[in-house]
Amino acid sequence: MGEFIDAALSFPAVLFTFLLAVVVFYWLLVLLGTMDLELGDGDVDLMDGVGLGGVPVTVTLSVLIVVSWFVSLAGGVVTATLDLGSFVRVLLGIGVLFVALLAGLFAARLVALPLRKLYVDGAEPSRNDFVGRECVIRTGRVSGDFGQAEVTAVDGSSAIIQVRQTGEHKLTNGRRALIFDYDIDGEFFWVAPAG
Numbered sequence: 001m002g003e004f005i006d007a008a009l010s011f012p013a014v015l016f017t018f019l020l021a022v023v024v025f026y027w028l029l030v031l032l033g034t035m036d037l038e039l040g041d042g043d044v045d046l047m048d049g050v051g052l053g054g055v056p057v058t059v060t061l062s063v064l065i066v067v068s069w070f071v072s073l074a075g076g077v078v079t080a081t082l083d084l085g086s087f088v089r090v091l092l093g094i095g096v097l098f099v100a101l102l103a104g105l106f107a108a109r110l111v112a113l114p115l116r117k118l119y120v121d122g123a124e125p126s127r128n129d130f131v132g133r134e135c136v137i138r139t140g141r142v143s144g145d146f147g148q149a150e151v152t153a154v155d156g157s158s159a160i161i162q163v164r165q166t167g168e169h170k171l172t173n174g175r176r177a178l179i180f181d182y183d184i185d186g187e188f189f190w191v192a193p194a195g
Contacts, residue, residue, distance in 0.1 A: 068104030
């Protein structure tokens with residue numbers, strides 16, 4: 001056990017050992033329910049730039065730190081067994097740090113790819129999302145107090161909505177109409193003939 005601790009507290013692994021202790025402490029607090037999984041947003045542009053966006057920063061950084069620590073620990077043990085001068089050993093340690101960071105980044109990206117689907121980030125859908133979209137009338141007529149239409153959302157799903165119209169143009173079954181407003185009190189959309 002003493003050799004393991006010596007390896008974990010020697011260069012280059014020592015840089016990641018303290019970060020690993022923070023990660024372990026954080027996940028223990030998450031398991032106990034005293035911390036949130038999505039602690040802080042981090043720099044989203046930076047995370048997206050290195051392929052880690054779309055997943056909580058705490059998850060990707062944890063994977064990056066754990067893998068980097070392991071690779072730097074293994075690399076430190078291998079370089080310690082070589083009979084080299086101290087300057088060459090430091091240069092090799094810096095190389096091990098670089099390889100460890102790349103391995104950690106690669107592993108974090110591998111983990112982030114499937115997890116992105118679980119963490120879809122976006123605003124809650126709203127009825128106002130339909131305003132400005134075209135719809136197809138699904139009732140025989142549309143008047144100031146009656147009518148239904150089918151509208152397709154941005155994600156491709158469709159919905160049957162209550163619609164109303166004013167004016168002389170008659171909207172009938174199968175005609176396309178433009179949704180131009182939503183009436184909150186009546187919970188219906190105002191439409192006009194499209195085109």
